[in-house]
Amino acid sequence: MDIKKKINRRISVAPMMDCTDRHDRFFLRLMSKNVMLYTEMVATKSAIHGDRKKILSYNPEEKPLALQVGGSDKIELAEVAKIAEDMGYDEININLGCPSKKVQKNKFGACLMKEPDLVAECINSMVNACKIPVTAKTRIGFDKTEEFEYLNNFINKMSKAGAKTFILHARKAMLTGLSPKQNLNIPRLNYKMVYDIKKENPKLEVIINGGITKISEINNHLEFCDGVMIGRSIYQNPYFLVEIEKKIFGTQQNPTREEVAAKLLEYLEKEVKLGTKVNHIMRHTVGLYHGQVGSKDWKRYLSDNMMARDSDFQKAKHIMTIVQNNEKANQINS
Ligand SMILES: Cc1cc2nc3c(=O)[nH]c(=O)nc-3n(C[C@H](O)[C@H](O)[C@H](O)COP(=O)(O)O)c2cc1C
Missing domain, CATH: 1.20.120.1460 (Four Helix Bundle (Hemerythrin (Met), subunit A))
Known part of the structure; x- marks a missing residue:
């Protein structure tokens, strides 16, 4: 059986630093059995050299669970992909969307959108190192670049390298001039760009992310994309997950x-x-x-x-x- 087909990414909770730690994920899982969960971003070096138990351990109740990694060294990324698989994670996801200065200095996150070939090599190396799905979470552009052709080419390179699922945060990243917080609000949302990527690449799994807060919005996006990822509106209102269970997954018995x-x-x-x-x-x-x-x-x-x-x-x-x-x-x- 192909394990890559088993993951249901119709709704997922976004990776959020300082928020989606193992305790939060356990809490969220109490309200939803069907959503896919992601860890906070873990840098390759921390995963390899850090206190693995502290940084990477999780409660089996949290599954299905993806480990999100930040890095651009293909050997390290491969090693982390293998660690993730060995620890029972269901997916390994590479962060190509974080614009923070610190992350840029370490050459991971959104600045890697400038280097599609390097990213493709990294993905290929991860794919060869493990059997769990390797996925990417990226922005739709960076700085002055917000073009369908650029994004499509980037995605195609990653797809040829072996990634088949893409989470697209539907706003570009400004690598200079905006704080990480502003980067989550100021660049305008462009959902159409994400829909167009799915239309152009029907075989790829395309998950849309950014600014989604209501069931009606989820349903609308699901007409054009394979899944919806939600961050802040679930963290701020975790019981929204019960509404999602009821209205999106049709779950009848939900906890108060x-x-x-x-x-x-x-x-x-x-x-x-x-x-x-x-x-x-x-x-x-x-x-x-x-x-x-x-x-x-x-x-x-x-x-x-x-x-x-x-x-x-x-x-x-x-x-x-x-x-x-x-x-x-x-x-x-x-
Ligand atoms: C506090 C916070 C921390 C975040 N940390 C990460 C992270 O570690 N990795 C990542 O890919 N995105 C991170 N993000 C971005 C979210 O995953 C998501 O893409 C963004 O919040 C847009 O979705 P939303 O509008 O539903 O919140 C973070 C966002 C917030 C608010």
């Missing part, structure tokens, strides 16, 4: 916020015993009550208590009780 909180509490209990700090888990739950009655109280409570440098499990339990009471209040009020 209260049930999510209760499951997270079990996880928290285990993790705290292993030495994890409570806030390392709870900080990802700030948006659990997004748009609900009492969500402000919840956020305030978390920011007042969770950031304290302690790993007092009882405090966490107390906070969870408040969440659950909030949930009940919401149910009564709605």
